[in-house]
Amino acid sequence: MKFKLYIFLFLLSSAVFAQNKQIETSIDTTKNKIGAEFKLTLKTVVTSTQKVEFPKLKNIGALEVIQSYPIDTVKKDGTYELIKKYGLTQFDSGRYTIPSIKILIDKKPVFSDSLKVEVANVKVDTLQQKMYDIKDITTIDEGIGNWWIYVLIVIAILGIGAFIYWYIKKHQKKKIEEEVYKTPIEKATSLLNNLEQKELVQKGEIKEYYSELTDIARNYIEEAIHIPAMESTTSELILAIRTASTKKKMTLTPETVENLERVLRQADLVKFAKSKPLDFEITEDRNKIQKVILTLDNAIPTENPEEIEDQLLNEAQRQKQIQLQLLKKRNARIGYSVAAVILLLFVTTTFFVATKGFNYVKDNIIGHPSKELLEGEWVKSAYGNPAVLIETPKVLKRMDTQKVLPKEAMALIKEMQLFAYGSMIDNFFITVSTSKFKQPTEIDLSKALEGSLKIIEAQGGQNIIVKQEDFQTNEGIQGVKGYGTMTILNPQTKTSTKAYYELLLFKQDQGLQQIMILHEEGDTYANEITTRILNSVELQRASN
Missing domain, CATH: 1.20.120 (Four Helix Bundle (Hemerythrin (Met), subunit A))
Incomplete structure (x- = not known):
């Protein structure tokens, strides 16, 4: 899937979010406990002829919608005030951003404001709460649950054995002819x-x-x-x-x-x-x-x-008998050889699976693309202006922003550079971008993060869960980090995969520097790559 520059966060932060206040957004509390309910309220005033559509949501950002309340209608001097409430909760502590929500008024999109909330752990009173001894460790028999792994191993070994038999027999036949x-x-x-x-x-x-x-x-x-x-x-x-x-x-x-x-x-x-x-x-x-x-x-x-x-x-008959005897002898030798190879492969594979685990055998014998990236030769280079100095497993290639950004967006930018490796549907994807605006702009990194996520969503990201926290480079430069999971839809195969992402945003005098990393969730090698990349980040200060 052709990467369309994810049309950039900061542009949407100044364009998408700067709109008329047709929607009033509020929340009953900005601090709550794990599992407790937040009530998000959206209000709008319309005429009797206008049609308003509030979205049906299962999640709003990283918060789960536990209840969607009916719309309340209040009539005021020929207009109607519509009040829509969502009951939200989160079972993991941290600071979260409630992103903008799209509401349709006469089929035209209007967006609510984004809000920040905080979820705190529930404090346990160890003086009043009765304590119990720790129970013994219970062993779980996983042999039955992993039966399919051994079936795959046997099928793979039999396949290898069949190929060896075919290959040897083919070449032995040539030898008979010679x-x-x-x-x-x-x-x-x-x-x-x-x-x-x-x-x-x-x-x-x-x-x-x-x-x-x-x-x-x-x-x-x-x-x-x-x-x-x-x-x-x-x-x-x-x-x-x-x-x-x-x-x-x-x-x-x-x-x-x-x-x-x-x-x-x-x-x-x-x-x-x-x-x-x-x-x-x-x-x-x-x-x-x-x-x-x-x-x-x-x-x-x-x-x-x-x-x-x-x-x-008698020549023809004698020759057939000779060939038949030769074939029998060679087929017997082939059979013994293939059986020995299959037995050796089975014993070796079973030993490694039992001692190292199936993933070790799969990654080291079959191969793993992220493992190859991690163990390959890394490159440290500077990208953009002001430069982002970063170490990556592959050199990032320059993207043509003229072919990606719309003309109205490019009109706002004085200078912009984008570099990338891979795509959203690959096993590992990274982008580095820098930009400078023509006019003085006050950049809100939280809204820029929301804009980036909206672009990712437009490129096939679904069910995006986001967490936000402050980030600081080794040199002490402050920024914002967004991270979480999403589902990536592949438009070619119509399949989806669960992915993990991290977004780093830093603002300069009149511009923005951004790093995005995305990979399959649960990929331990990709996690190591991400950690190494983020630890290598150095930023050049913008010059006036």
Whole structure:
């Protein structure tokens, strides 16, 4: 998802929040105890023809809406005062900001004011409260609950074993095809049988078929008659065979040589002229090659011609038996090897899962993107003006603000720079930005924080829970820190993930410096990255 600069906090802080006071906002108390109710009241005065819509909310900022009260209506001199109350609570101590709420008046958005509240712990009177002994630690059997982990391990190991078996068998098959045969005729006959089993013609691979067919014939001629057939052209090979038949006193009929020449020239047309023979022609060419090879082998003078003839008759059957025996032996060896590998993987993985835990095995064997960022080579650099000096696992890339900010927003800014790594839907996302305004502006960091969160919400952030506190760099520069969780919606996969974020904001004389970090909630490696980044933050003072 293309990052649209999160159109920046501070711009919205001065533009979005500066509006007419059509909504009066109040709260019954700004300090309360954990679990106690705050009552947020929104009031507006409208005419009888105006339509007001108050939102239905489950959460307002980090506070939970425990009750949405009915709207009270009070008539005053031809106008109506509408009063809407929300009952809020929080079960964690701290200082919180109630963000602005959007109300629709005649379908036009109007925003309430933001308020700050504080939730304090309930003090326990240890003198009056009866104390009890600490109970013994209870062990919990987690074996049943984690059964799916072991199922995944077994499936992964079986998958690895199947791949190893397939890989070894594939390469062993090639080795079988490359076996050294006792005689050239034995090799040629076997290769012709294997060629038919590949079914290249049925697959439409005619060129490959003719190439292998003629290579079988050329190899046989080279090994049996000792002619450089593989390096010769068709004409050279035919001439060499005729010469060899005379020297070696081989009895060859003109038909045998002509059949060989026809098939070789047909193969040349298929390979170089893209000729496409008919099916019956392909079958005839194959039979011709087989007959030529057998005829050539019979024509070679031998001491025992009867023995050679018997060998030719039984060659196909003998070759199949040899290959079958070789396959059985190799399959047995493959099976033993794969079983040993699977057993070794299972024992090793089980040992590490039992001693180190499943997450350790997953992160160190399968890999974890945040872990790779944490353990990679970090870069310390200065970004923006006034500069933000920060250490990050990757170099931040400059973003083009002209393509991101609207023209009316850019009109307010004298200078703005933005740098980022990743995006909101990645496993780790960080931005650093600096800006200066053209006109003197009193920046409220709390409202700037709210503006930033609204932009994040527009970019796919949902159910944003925010906590706010003061932040101070190692050099003593004061700022505001917002942090909490949200749900990130991925527009491509239509899935959502729970994310944790931290926002740092610092104001200069006429500008703002901001750092935002966002990552998947519960990612311990990303938490370490965030801590290291925030500890490295240094700020350059703005020059007038």
